[in-house]
Amino acid sequence: MNIHHFIWRTLVSILLLGPTLGWAAPTQIPGRLEAEDYDSYYDTTTGNSGGAYRYDDVDIEPTTDAGGGHNVGWVAASEYLKYPIQVNQSGTYRITLRSATPYSNRGVRVKIDNTDVSGRLTAPNTGGWQNWTDVSFETQLTSGQHQVEVYFEEDLQNLNYLDFTWLDDDSNNDWQLVWSDEFNGNQIDTGKWEHEVNGWGGGNNELQYYTARPQNSHVANGVLTLTARQERYTGPDGTREYTSARLRTQHKGDWRYGRVEVRARMPEGQGLWPAIWMLPTDDAYGGWAASGEIDIMEAVNLNNGGGNEVHGTLHYGGEWPNNTYSGEAYTPPTSVVDHFHEYAIEWEPGEIRWYVDGVHYQTQNDWWTSNGAYPAPFDQRFHLILNVAVGGNWPGNPDGSTVFPQTMQVDYVRVYQRP
Incomplete structure (x- = not known):
């Protein structure tokens, strides 16, 4: 292999596979974490069934949800996605998952630094793969860098994004x-x-x-x-x-x-x-x-x-x-x-x-x-x-x-x- 061929293959690997190897920049929180912008993953099948956005084994497709972009789909039980985040303000956050599925009781969990912070969240039957709903919970986050993991307990569900909303300045949050x-x-x-x-x-x-x-x-x-x-x-x-x-x-x-x-x-x-x-x-x-x-x-x-x-x-x-x-x-x-x-x-x-x-x-x-x-x-x-x-x-x-x-x-x- 000549040096030019080696450099070209290395650059392609970095551009196409880099995020799956842990090279993604942390998402700033409060903010939105797009499902397709994972840093690492576990997927049970080979190839991207949606054929969009990335060239690894996570299945991604264009979404018709408001705002457009892409969503992760073709999910199988036990698969997960991991993301680095940078939390800029300690406090209580509402984490909202944007979910779609034509099936009932689709389970998912959210972990922060390997700790389950959500318990089992059940995505309801939304009536279609592009009919979206919000599934939310609240948790405490400290400032600094953390790792978010979305773990899918059941298959047949789509994920568009996770919104992190800081609640400590929201008077309507007070019980x-x-x-x-x-x-x-x-x-x-x-x-x-x-x-x-x-x-x-x-x-x-x-x-x-x-x-x-x-x-x-x-x-x-x-x-x-x-x-x-x-x-x-x-x-x-x-x-x-x-x-x-x-x-x-x-x-x-x-x-x-x-x-x-x-x-x-x-x-x-x-x-x-x-x-x-x-x-x-x-x-x-x-x-x-x-x-x-x-x-x-x-x-x-x-x-x-x-x-x-x-x-x-x-x-x-x-x-x-x-x-x-x-x-x-x-x-x-x-x-x-x-x-x-x-x-x-x-x-x-x-x-x-x-x-x-x-x-x-x-x-x-x-x-x-x-x-x-x-x-x-x-x-x-x-x-x-x-x-x-x-x-x-x-x-x-x-x-x-x-x-x-x-x-x-x-x-x-x-x-x-x-x-």
């Missing part, structure tokens, strides 16, 4: 407290809470009888305590071998959108099922689950078969048995039994985000109901429920290893809304 209970008194505030008293099993074959007795729920030392006991109890719904408590805010605290925070410590053992969740106040779209259900936190069999795992879930679709659900699990780094943790959702039109101690682990924006148009059913008033169930279809029954009584302790409940 304002609209309802709270710090449990600083010596009794449950009946202006905010109502006991549900029943023993019918909750539709899940649960074993407890929910009572309003102080043996099952009380406030002391700044904490609400819900106690599940192994004891025979007889009420209008019959006789049960366990008692517990279930409190709700219906008609005393009902909200359409907002941030809900509950700091709590969980019970443990086989057959225990603590929950922090929300149901529709008005059932505008019909019976369960056509009008929806938002599970902020559920856990089963903690320190037993359930480990230290908590769950965030949505229920929706048709009325039972034509209902469905979607959600994610998260394992906090410290025990949810031994320590208090803050469980939260941020619920906005068309999107719900889940947090544990400020860690965002899930976003959902792809749901439906048989009796209304999107974003139904999660566009109506919901109320909050706190309870500890015993037994049921999910956890199974207590066994010889289960120790009673078991308690869920709640330090505070706070509800915020945007101005």
